[in-house]
Amino acid sequence: MSARFGMRFAQQSTRQFAARTPFKARNPVFRRYQGTAANPAVEAPAPQQSLWQRLWTSEVGIKTVHFWAPVMKWGVVLAGASDFLRPAEKLSLTQNAALMATGSIWTRWCFIIRPKNVLLAAVNFCLFLVGTIQCGRILMYKRSQDGSTAAALKDMEKELVGAAKDVEKTVEQKV
Incomplete structure (x- = not known):
């Protein structure tokens, strides 16, 4: 009984709304965006904002x-990039693997969240690149020491x- 009542109420309220509002006013395809003296109800476009105003009022x-x-x-990113000047034997594989993982995960996340944050995606992508380059340097150094890529990969693993x-x-100790 209550489901039928709810359906009837929804149908009646929709009909009443449709009867009160003309079709052209509800459908944005039929709206005119030019203001004239004969049609003062149509709003004129907002004036252009300066770059500073747009940066200040933007979602990001x-x-x-x-x-x-x-x-x-x-x-x-700059701290990781400054390690480009350090010799590869002094670099930390775990730190650079963490930079790589963090950069890749958060780059993807920046395109999922709302509002999309391109600036954050750019910094995370650069973080991923820095980690990748450093891990590559470490791998090449270990390969040159051992003579084979497989041995270097096993050491890294x-x-x-x-x-x-x-x-x-x-973590277990802290918990």
Whole structure:
């Protein structure tokens, strides 16, 4: 009984709305966007805003975290890029693998969230590139030491598994 009542109510309210509002007013295809003296109800377009006003009022503008978080994250990218000058034997594989993973995961996430944040996607993609380049340098260094790529990959795997186990132990101790 209540489901029928709800359906009738919805149908009646839709009919009443359709009867009150002319079709042309409800359908944006039929709207005219020019204002004339004969038709003052149509609004004139808003005046153009300056670049500063658009940056200030934007969803990802200067006064939001969507702007300042990527700006601060560029520091992490620059710190990783400054390691390009260090010898490959002094680089940390786990740190650069973390940069690579963080960059790839958050780059994808920046295109899923609303509002889409292209500035954050750019900084995360650069973070992924820095991590990839550094991991490549480490791999080439280990290959030159051992003479084979397979041995270098096994060493890297052991190092990463060991680091993951250390993190797991630390988490278990904290919990």
